[in-house]
Amino acid sequence: MSIIFEPVENPMLRDRFWRNFERYEPKIVGECAGCKEEVYDYEEVYEFLEFDEPVIIHQDATCCRKFVAEHSMCKLAGES
Numbered sequence: 001m002s003i004i005f006e007p008v009e010n011p012m013l014r015d016r017f018w019r020n021f022e023r024y025e026p027k028i029v030g031e032c033a034g035c036k037e038e039v040y041d042y043e044e045v046y047e048f049l050e051f052d053e054p055v056i057i058h059q060d061a062t063c064c065r066k067f068v069a070e071h072s073m074c075k076l077a078g079e080s
């Protein structure tokens with residue numbers, strides 16, 4: 001007769017993992033001008049001033065594209 005050992009998770013390791021995970025609480029620092037989602041303090045962003053107001057955009061091509069599309073006119077380059 002053989003005993004099959006189930007892989008047992010070490011509860012000490014698991015607890016330590018979750019404690020570390022919970023210790024880091026990301027803070028919301030603003031709103032992305034592109035996707036309008038919250039920007040957390042650990043995210044990489046572009047920041048600039050628009051009418052003396054700081055604008056932040058995720059360093060993400062989609063966010064940048066949305067921002068530019070919202071702030072410009074969509075047209076053919078040859079049109080006046």
Ligand SMILES: [Zn+2]
Nearest residue numbers: 032035058063
């Ligand atoms: Zn964004």
